[in-house]
Amino acid sequence: MIRIDRERCTVCGLCAEVCPLLCFRAEDGVMQTRHEEYCMRCGQCTAICPSAAVSLEGAPADSLRELKPFIPFEDFDNLARGRRSVRAFKDAPVPREVLLRALDCARYAPTGKNLENVTWLVIEGKARLRKIADAVVDLFRADERMAGVVRAHDAGGDPIFRDAPCAVFALADSKYDLSACNCDIAVSYLELALPTLGLGTCWAGFAMRAAISSPEVRAAFGAPEGLTPFAGLMVGLPKLKYSRIPARRELRVTWLSDNA
Numbered sequence: 261m262i263r264i265d266r267e268r269c270t271v272c273g274l275c276a277e278v279c280p281l282l283c284f285r286a287e288d289g290v291m292q293t294r295h296e297e298y299c300m301r302c303g304q305c306t307a308i309c310p311s312a313a314v315s316l317e318g319a320p321a322d323s324l325r326e327l328k329p330f331i332p333f334e335d336f337d338n339l340a341r342g343r344r345s346v347r348a349f350k351d352a353p354v355p356r357e358v359l360l361r362a363l364d365c366a367r368y369a370p371t372g373k374n375l376e377n378v379t380w381l382v383i384e385g386k387a388r389l390r391k392i393a394d395a396v397v398d399l400f401r402a403d404e405r406m407a408g409v410v411r412a413h414d415a416g417g418d419p420i421f422r423d424a425p426c427a428v429f430a431l432a433d434s435k436y437d438l439s440a441c442n443c444d445i446a447v448s449y450l451e452l453a454l455p456t457l458g459l460g461t462c463w464a465g466f467a468m469r470a471a472i473s474s475p476e477v478r479a480a481f482g483a484p485e486g487l488t489p490f491a492g493l494m495v496g497l498p499k500l501k502y503s504r505i506p507a508r509r510e511l512r513v514t515w516l517s518d519n520a
Contacts, residue, residue: 261299261301261317262283262299263316264291264293264313264315265312265314265315266313268312269291270311270313271290272309272311273286273291275308275309277308278304280300281298281299282295284305299316300373301374303316303319306321307324309321312324341505342455342502343451343455344460345462346462346500347422348422348499349425349460349498350496350499352425352497353425354459354495354496354497358457359426361453362450362453365450365453366446366447366449366450367446369442369448369449370445371438371445372438375436375442377432378431378443378446379484379487380428380430380431381428381429381484383426383427383429383482384425385425385426386425389420389421389424392420392427392467392480392481393413393418395476395477395479396420396467396477397409397413399470399473419466420464420467421464421467421494422494427493428450428495429464429468429471429493430443430444431487431490432487433486439490440472440490440491443490443491444490446491447463447492450493451493454495458497459495459498460495460498461495462493463493464492464494467489467492468489468491468492471490472489
């Protein structure tokens with residue numbers, strides 16, 4: 261699984277230093293691999309090697325994209341503060357090629373043990389989304405707290421998907437205890453990526469809650485067998501344009517330190 265190009269390797273030791281499972285060590289001036297069966301293919305070794313001497317099976321070092329400097333903090337700060345939960349969408353489809361660019365980026369979100377166990381489900385079309393919303397609302401009918409949502413849906417409104425033309429959900433096997441966390445992180449990546457491509461998003465909380473708890477709702481989703489939609493967004497071209505960043509509560513933080 262792990263390949264070391266002896267002609268390129270300078271035995272700098274960076275791969276051994278960065279590997280979380282200690283799969284590298286230098287012996288007699290030569291970098292060696294050990295217990296490769298524990299390797300989780302995180303790629304840290306291939307990313308850190310300055311001479312591109314380390315490869316993982318199926319991912320030759322020369323095929324990897326060169327890392328460029330990150331964007332300035334000010335740019336990320338503007339994106340993080342300026343993204344909004346969009347609930348007003350244009351009556352237009354989401355271009356698949358644009359969505360695919362963002363999804364291809366979001367697959368790099370970290371996952372526990374580097375399982376990369378997140379699968380994506382893209383639901384297109386208001387008619388299909390309405391059928392899912394019907395299943396969600398049927399589940400909510402027994403919950404008095406959701407009476408307003410039920411009334412709005414029955415009156416022809418769309419409190420579940422806000423008339424979005426598309427919804428995207430991250431799915432994973434519920435048997436793994438960090439699957440929900442993995443999906444949440446992946447969708448957070450997606451949510452930050454999509455505004456840079458001109459798309460608006462809003463977390464589909466009602467649909468997420470229902471899908472996690474109800475097999476009937478999961479069936480309405482059409483999710484692959486054994487996978488649960490843990491997190492998702494409604495997606496579309498935003499109808500409105502924002503001019504300012506709204507206020508938020510003050511930062512709340514507790515510091516715990518040996519120097520306290």
